[in-house]
Amino acid sequence: MSDSNVLMKPKRSRRKRKEAMWAYLFIAPVVIGLFLFYLMPALASFGLSFTSWNGINPPEFIGLDNLIRLVQTDSFIRSMVNTLVFTLVSVPLAVMLATGIAILLNQKIKGMIVYRTLYFLPVVTMPVAVGMVWKWLYNTDYGLLNYILGLLHLPQPAWLFNPNIALISVIVVYVWMTVGNNIILILAGLQGISETYYEAAEMDGASKLKQLFTITIPLLTPTLFFVFITGIISSLQVFDLIFIMIGDSHVLLEPLRTLVYGVYESGFEYSQMGYASAQAFLLFLMILLITIFQFAFQKKWVHYDG
Amino acid sequence: MGKRVCTIFLMITLVGILTGCGNDTEGGSKKTLEVALWDENISGAVDASIEEFNKEHPDVEVNVTYTPYANYFTKLRTSIGGGSGPDVFWMNGPNFSEYASYGLIKDLEPFIEEDSDFSKDAYFDSMIDLYSHEDHLYAAPYFSDIVGLFYNKRLFDEAGLEYPDETWTWEDIEEKGDILADQEEGVYGYTAYVVSNQAGYYNLIPQAGGYMIDEDKTHSGFNSPEAQEALTFTQDLIDKGISPSVQTQIENHPRDMFMSGMIAMHPEISVNAEMFYSELGDELGVAPLPAGKEEGSIAHGIGWAMNGDTEQEELAWDLIKHLTGEKGNQFIAESGFSIPAQESMSDLWVDSMPELDLQVFIDAQEVSFPYPVSQNTIQWQDIEQAEIQGAFLGYKSMKEALDNVAREMDIILESEQINE
Missing domain, CATH: 1.10.3720.10 (MetI-like)
Structure with a gap:
């Protein structure tokens, strides 16, 4: 797969582009899922670690x-x-x-x-x-x-x-x-x-x-x-x-x-x-x-x- | 065709994900009410009340979810924090203040004012006190549970002893318990309850003249001489082999041991009366909790609370009224589950198991101690149980454990004052 990509690089045909499109489409559910349920919560959690948040009131920044x-x-x-x-x-x-x-x-x-x-x-x-x-x-x-x-x-x-x-x-x-x-x-x-x-x-x-x-x-x-x-x-x-x-x-x-x-x-x-x-x-x-x-x-x- | 199919496919995926995040209650014309509680043993009475409710509201669907107690409050707290959660749900003493003070549950006072059907006077005072926050009722009392002494008549007969009665004191527990205990047979005389604080030392400390928390909810009473006395009494009973050790209590619950006929006397909350009776039948007896310096036992109970964010408060209130009203109390009384919260229904409950002297629990209401609560009850109760059980397991001395509890608890109580 990667070999053929390298070969085709100089002139990407319409067909190839379409193929890539399909590839993105098929990995989309996993990538979107990963983003929504892992990456975003992880970043949010990082941000929350500097706050006092009890899950109800708005978070308050308390530094370290x-x-x-x-x-x-x-x-x-x-x-x-x-x-x-x-x-x-x-x-x-x-x-x-x-x-x-x-x-x-x-x-x-x-x-x-x-x-x-x-x-x-x-x-x-x-x-x-x-x-x-x-x-x-x-x-x-x-x-x-x-x-x-x-x-x-x-x-x-x-x-x-x-x-x-x-x-x-x-x-x-x-x-x-x-x-x-x-x-x-x-x-x-x-x-x-x-x-x-x-x-x-x-x-x-x-x-x-x-x-x-x-x-x-x-x-x-x-x-x-x-x-x-x-x-x-x-x-x-x-x-x-x-x-x-x-x-x-x-x-x-x-x-x-x-x-x-x-x-x-x-x-x-x-x-x-x-x-x-x-x-x-x-x-x-x-x-x-x-x-x-x-x-x-x-x-x-x-x-x-x- | 390729590209168009792609786009459509992507759109469908995205729409699917996005709608998954929203809530789906808006669709459909039928209204629903979500109800949550933990004890499935009461399902008969709950279903009967919901049926009555549906007679007046045939267009409302009521969904009941039972979650085991161990996960109930974790799940409830997370779902309410996420902006959803059940409309009507069970509340207990240790969690009540936190829910009420954060506004997670609705003040019921405005509903009560406009509604002549609901009168606070109909309920046991101990229940109204437990579920009032700044003199406003936040949960409607459903049933009361109070501690009494269950005993196994067969074991008493075999030992040739008279059954316990209202004249018994701590000395009788020790004296008779020693006669009843039979190590060869693996039989214990009495449960010196440590794994349940409510059925155990929460009664002994006030009986010794002390308290767990003072009236202003600013100081712990765990480092008092009275608390020390109550727990030393507990320790003595274990050391003498009258009661199962704390490690045995954790690994094999005393409630199960009592039902297997391995324990002669077992203090327990009234909610278990029906279960004990179905297991032990005519061998089961019940008496008031033996007295120390003071007589009495701890009163607690369950209330129905309304989600602070519910969109259908009128319907939710109507459902609560059906559950906790006269009919609802009657259903609980007849099921035998526990003491209905309305005082006038007591006799009906007492008659539900005529072979047992359930009147003991009704009379106990007159001399009950309030269940100890503050805003963050759960936090200091976790420390209290870990420290006290740790002392019984030999990790540290009882004095050190009680001092730790009092110190940590005072810190929590102090921060509650600041938050207010």
Whole structure:
């Protein structure tokens, strides 16, 4: 498509122009939708972050007051720390697990489709359903997990109520939920690696382990890079799972609150839209910086197959 | 043909998007009223009142939407903020002042003045007080809910104890609760309610002689010795194994545990009487809430409010009158759902479940404490629940938690004064 465009550039025929017109027409719904429902609200939210707006009275400009108030608020600092810990633990864990499982699933064994489906099932399940079911599993008195631990005479922790392990309990669920998606991407990456490399290594007498670290992993790095970028962006925005697992008890909120939870709480529970917008804007900045940093850093470890 | 088709296609897309933003209520000759509430258990009474309304207004379509309580106010607030929202909807105590002071709901006083059918005198004083903002009524009382002590007769019989009565005090809870509790069987004597403030410490604090918020709504009472006493009493009952712990209360709601026969005595709002009765049948009994230094329990209730921006206020008012008038009260009374807001309908409700001594709840109105509210009730209630539950879970001491609540609450109350 792009090649033919370059060729035709000197004299654009009537027919070509018509074709371009059709192209614009077909992307119009998405572009208009993106503009109306993403770009405009995002710009509006940026503007609102400098105001005190409660959703009813006209917004009043208060400069940087929202940001100043934010950095002085304990619960915001807490949500920032929680979000970073959540991301730093869950993403590497999910990617490492996914890589291992994907390599295992890349073998030619009977019933492989069943195994692949099993790992992908949590991905197609709604986070709300996942949260509800895990909440029951984690129930201290009547949960399945503690029931089994009880049979084995092991300690039965209060999975969500002990502030020291609450975040870890949720991370486990999140990793379980997202690992399938990573597996699919990495599996596709694995299958894109040409057999010829392995044949050559085989001839030179390289062991399987050696092949893994010198062929498979390096050639997988572009896929891993993509998985890391998308994984970090979505885990910095984690909300629905946490929202469901907290339920309506605010006491669980403190060890588990994340940045997006703060946006929801300020904006939709307390109707402080300006304050919520300021939080959303800070989160956007954070994601932007982390992503830019990752792109700059990729030269160090990502190998593009030449 | 190409270009013309393109243009037409684009136009259609644009028009589609633009009209999607506008509102579509203008089309069609039939008028509609949108109604919103959260509790589907009351649908029988609501539908009956709407049917009566439709007899007088056959051309008006009334759409009722039920949203679970957990999302009800978030959704309501967002839709009203966006300039739409239901015409007539349920209001509760914690949210009332904010809606009334921002003008999100209509002052009903002008309607009442021109209408001889509606008299504030017909309703319980506690309900009129709860839904008045600067002495003007902003929501028409629908039903009242007040706290009483539900108990499981089977568990009392097995323990060989007399049923609770109006002479009971805090000491009886502790003494009898200890006898009723049976750890082997997983049975608790009493719910020292913490996950529900309304059925729990909101009663104990005033019973100990304290208050949650002072009359001027400028100071918190949570750091008072009385509040400390009420919560220490709660803590003792949990420590002695008489009541389920707070963590158990959060994970397995005490209401469900009581219905499964795992709790012998359970303080609860009257709205649950019908549900408990259908679950426990003849095993269910009800008594006044045992007294502390003071006797009494907290009164609350639900009102019908009108959207401040409704385009059909006459119709909306007429619907509210049908819901909260004599007929509407009669429907609630007969359904057994909760105490009708009109005092004269009490007997009808008491008769709806003759096996239960529902008169207990009617008598409780005489010695009720007002539900604590200020303009931003929800904000300090969230802090209050997180801090107090945190103390029970061992995150911090009760004294520290109560001091935190009082400090944060005073800051919120102070900013309310400035806003006015």
